[in-house]
Amino acid sequence: xxxxxxxxGQDITLRRLISSDEQTFITASKEWxxxxxxxxxxxxxxxxxxxxxxxxxxxxxNKGINLQDGFVPSSTMYxxxxxxxxxDSVIVDSVIVGRxxxxxxxxxxxxxxxxxxxxxxxxxxRHKGYASSMLEQALPICTWLGIKEALFTIDKLNYxxxxxxxxxxxxxxxxxxxxxxxxxxxxxxxxT
Numbered sequence: 001x002x003x004x005x006x007x008x009g010q011d012i013t014l015r016r017l018i019s020s021d022e023q024t025f026i027t028a029s030k031e032w033x034x035x036x037x038x039x040x041x042x043x044x045x046x047x048x049x050x051x052x053x054x055x056x057x058x059x060x061x062n063k064g065i066n067l068q069d070g071f072v073p074s075s076t077m078y079x080x081x082x083x084x085x086x087x088d089s090v091i092v093d094s095v096i097v098g099r100x101x102x103x104x105x106x107x108x109x110x111x112x113x114x115x116x117x118x119x120x121x122x123x124x125x126r127h128k129g130y131a132s133s134m135l136e137q138a139l140p141i142c143t144w145l146g147i148k149e150a151l152f153t154i155d156k157l158n159y160x161x162x163x164x165x166x167x168x169x170x171x172x173x174x175x176x177x178x179x180x181x182x183x184x185x186x187x188x189x190x191x192t
Contacts, residue, residue: 012130014077014100014137017058021096022051025078028096031122064104073104075141079121079134097125100134104145113181115151116142119164131164139168142192149189156184165190 017025029045044061045054060066064073079098098121103110110116117138121130142150154161156175170188178185 012079012081012097012133014079014134016077017055019052019055021078024080024094024096025051028122031124070107070109072107072110074101075104075145076101077138079130081130097122097130098134100138102138102141102145102147104147106151111151112178113153113185115153115187116147117150117152126160131161132167135164135168139190139192147192149191152188152190154186154188156186162186162188
Protein backbone atom coordinates (compact mmCIF):
# COMPACT_ATOMS: atom_id res chain seq x y z
CA UNK A 1 0.00 0.00 0.00
CA UNK A 2 1.28 3.47 -0.86
CA UNK A 3 2.22 5.65 2.09
CA UNK A 4 0.41 8.97 2.32
CA UNK A 5 1.83 12.28 3.45
CA UNK A 6 -0.08 13.76 6.35
CA UNK A 7 -0.46 17.44 7.29
CA UNK A 8 2.58 17.26 9.54
CA GLY A 9 4.72 16.23 6.57
CA GLN A 10 5.51 12.71 7.76
CA ASP A 11 4.86 9.42 5.97
CA ILE A 12 1.97 7.40 7.38
CA THR A 13 1.37 3.77 6.52
CA LEU A 14 -1.67 1.76 7.56
CA ARG A 15 -0.80 -1.92 7.91
CA ARG A 16 -1.08 -5.08 9.97
CA LEU A 17 1.33 -5.71 12.80
CA ILE A 18 4.46 -7.72 12.06
CA SER A 19 6.66 -9.54 14.58
CA SER A 20 9.26 -6.74 14.72
CA ASP A 21 6.58 -4.23 15.85
CA GLU A 22 6.37 -5.56 19.42
CA GLN A 23 8.38 -2.84 21.18
CA THR A 24 6.77 -0.09 19.09
CA PHE A 25 3.35 -1.49 20.00
CA ILE A 26 4.15 -1.63 23.73
CA THR A 27 5.49 1.94 23.62
CA ALA A 28 2.32 3.11 21.85
CA SER A 29 0.10 1.45 24.46
CA LYS A 30 1.57 3.84 27.06
CA GLU A 31 0.29 6.88 25.12
CA TRP A 32 -3.21 6.38 26.55
CA UNK A 33 -4.32 7.98 29.81
CA UNK A 34 -5.93 4.89 31.32
CA UNK A 35 -5.76 1.12 30.84
CA UNK A 36 -9.46 1.19 29.81
CA UNK A 37 -8.75 3.59 26.95
CA UNK A 38 -5.68 1.61 25.92
CA UNK A 39 -7.71 -1.61 25.81
CA UNK A 40 -10.39 0.01 23.64
CA UNK A 41 -7.78 1.51 21.36
CA UNK A 42 -5.75 -1.67 21.02
CA UNK A 43 -8.87 -3.70 20.40
CA UNK A 44 -8.54 -7.10 22.04
CA UNK A 45 -5.10 -6.68 23.67
CA UNK A 46 -4.32 -6.22 27.32
CA UNK A 47 -1.48 -7.53 29.47
CA UNK A 48 -0.61 -10.31 30.12
CA UNK A 49 -1.56 -11.29 26.52
CA UNK A 50 1.61 -11.73 24.51
CA UNK A 51 2.22 -9.76 21.35
CA UNK A 52 2.36 -13.03 19.39
CA UNK A 53 -1.04 -14.07 20.76
CA UNK A 54 -2.43 -10.66 19.78
CA UNK A 55 -1.18 -11.06 16.21
CA UNK A 56 -2.73 -14.55 16.05
CA UNK A 57 -6.04 -13.21 17.41
CA UNK A 58 -6.11 -10.39 14.84
CA UNK A 59 -5.38 -12.82 11.99
CA UNK A 60 -8.15 -15.13 13.25
CA UNK A 61 -10.54 -12.17 13.46
CA ASN A 62 -9.70 -11.38 9.84
CA LYS A 63 -10.52 -14.94 8.80
CA GLY A 64 -13.63 -15.17 11.01
CA ILE A 65 -12.08 -17.89 13.22
CA ASN A 66 -13.14 -18.25 16.90
CA LEU A 67 -15.20 -15.04 16.89
CA GLN A 68 -17.13 -14.07 20.02
CA ASP A 69 -20.93 -14.03 19.72
CA GLY A 70 -22.10 -10.93 17.87
CA PHE A 71 -18.68 -10.29 16.30
CA VAL A 72 -17.98 -10.36 12.55
CA PRO A 73 -14.76 -10.87 10.57
CA SER A 74 -12.64 -7.74 10.74
CA SER A 75 -9.28 -6.38 9.64
CA THR A 76 -7.33 -4.40 12.23
CA MET A 77 -4.43 -2.24 11.11
CA TYR A 78 -2.19 0.28 12.78
CA UNK A 79 -0.96 3.63 11.48
CA UNK A 80 2.81 3.96 11.54
CA UNK A 81 4.56 7.24 10.98
CA UNK A 82 8.25 7.52 10.36
CA UNK A 83 10.93 8.88 8.11
CA UNK A 84 12.72 5.53 8.39
CA UNK A 85 13.70 3.29 5.49
CA UNK A 86 11.46 0.29 4.90
CA UNK A 87 13.40 -2.90 4.12
CA ASP A 88 12.76 -6.62 4.46
CA SER A 89 9.35 -6.03 6.09
CA VAL A 90 11.05 -4.27 9.01
CA ILE A 91 10.33 -0.67 9.86
CA VAL A 92 12.95 1.05 11.99
CA ASP A 93 12.30 3.97 14.37
CA SER A 94 8.59 4.02 13.61
CA VAL A 95 5.78 5.19 15.89
CA ILE A 96 2.22 3.87 16.04
CA VAL A 97 -0.10 6.87 16.01
CA GLY A 98 -3.45 5.17 15.46
CA ARG A 99 -5.53 2.06 14.92
CA UNK A 100 -8.25 1.34 12.35
CA UNK A 101 -10.57 -1.67 12.11
CA UNK A 102 -12.76 -2.62 9.17
CA UNK A 103 -15.71 -4.90 9.86
CA UNK A 104 -16.24 -7.01 6.75
CA UNK A 105 -20.02 -7.14 7.17
CA UNK A 106 -22.63 -5.66 9.48
CA UNK A 107 -25.08 -7.15 11.92
CA UNK A 108 -28.25 -5.30 12.88
CA UNK A 109 -26.45 -4.12 16.04
CA UNK A 110 -23.44 -2.82 14.09
CA UNK A 111 -25.74 -0.78 11.87
CA UNK A 112 -26.74 1.12 15.02
CA UNK A 113 -23.42 1.23 16.87
CA UNK A 114 -20.09 0.43 15.22
CA UNK A 115 -20.57 0.57 11.47
CA UNK A 116 -17.95 -0.76 9.05
CA UNK A 117 -14.98 1.28 10.25
CA UNK A 118 -13.74 2.29 13.67
CA UNK A 119 -10.56 4.24 14.26
CA UNK A 120 -8.65 6.02 16.98
CA UNK A 121 -5.60 8.26 17.13
CA UNK A 122 -3.48 8.51 20.28
CA UNK A 123 -4.18 11.81 22.10
CA UNK A 124 -0.77 13.40 21.48
CA UNK A 125 -1.03 12.76 17.71
CA ARG A 126 -4.50 14.21 17.17
CA HIS A 127 -5.23 17.23 14.95
CA LYS A 128 -2.35 16.42 12.59
CA GLY A 129 -4.30 14.75 9.78
CA TYR A 130 -3.50 11.16 10.79
CA ALA A 131 -7.14 10.01 11.03
CA SER A 132 -7.91 11.33 7.54
CA SER A 133 -4.81 9.61 6.12
CA MET A 134 -5.79 6.36 7.82
CA LEU A 135 -9.32 6.51 6.45
CA GLU A 136 -8.13 7.38 2.94
CA GLN A 137 -5.92 4.27 2.99
CA ALA A 138 -8.73 2.09 4.37
CA LEU A 139 -11.33 2.89 1.70
CA PRO A 140 -9.61 0.89 -1.10
CA ILE A 141 -9.42 -2.06 1.31
CA CYS A 142 -13.18 -1.75 1.80
CA THR A 143 -13.61 -1.90 -1.97
CA TRP A 144 -11.44 -5.02 -2.10
CA LEU A 145 -13.60 -6.58 0.66
CA GLY A 146 -16.75 -5.89 -1.38
CA ILE A 147 -18.01 -3.02 0.77
CA LYS A 148 -19.47 -0.57 -1.72
CA GLU A 149 -20.64 1.95 0.86
CA ALA A 150 -18.90 2.13 4.23
CA LEU A 151 -21.12 2.98 7.18
CA PHE A 152 -19.90 5.05 10.15
CA THR A 153 -21.88 5.51 13.36
CA ILE A 154 -20.70 8.63 15.17
CA ASP A 155 -21.79 10.42 18.32
CA LYS A 156 -23.34 13.71 17.13
CA LEU A 157 -21.01 15.57 19.51
CA ASN A 158 -17.84 13.93 18.13
CA TYR A 159 -17.02 16.86 15.84
CA UNK A 160 -13.49 15.66 15.08
CA UNK A 161 -14.64 12.28 13.77
CA UNK A 162 -17.44 13.88 11.76
CA UNK A 163 -14.89 16.24 10.18
CA UNK A 164 -12.65 13.30 9.21
CA UNK A 165 -15.51 11.39 7.58
CA UNK A 166 -16.72 14.53 5.75
CA UNK A 167 -13.19 15.25 4.50
CA UNK A 168 -13.07 11.74 3.02
CA UNK A 169 -16.37 12.17 1.17
CA UNK A 170 -18.84 11.21 3.86
CA UNK A 171 -22.55 11.97 3.49
CA UNK A 172 -24.90 12.20 6.48
CA UNK A 173 -27.56 9.50 6.05
CA UNK A 174 -29.59 10.04 9.24
CA UNK A 175 -29.45 10.49 12.99
CA UNK A 176 -31.35 8.93 15.86
CA UNK A 177 -31.42 8.68 19.63
CA UNK A 178 -29.40 5.62 20.67
CA UNK A 179 -30.94 4.71 24.02
CA UNK A 180 -28.42 1.91 24.61
CA UNK A 181 -25.50 4.36 24.53
CA UNK A 182 -27.42 7.46 25.74
CA UNK A 183 -26.47 9.63 22.79
CA UNK A 184 -27.66 10.96 19.47
CA UNK A 185 -25.94 8.90 16.81
CA UNK A 186 -25.35 10.05 13.27
CA UNK A 187 -24.97 7.52 10.48
CA UNK A 188 -22.56 8.62 7.73
CA UNK A 189 -21.68 6.75 4.54
CA UNK A 190 -18.77 6.92 2.13
CA UNK A 191 -18.90 5.30 -1.30
CA THR A 192 -15.78 3.24 -1.74
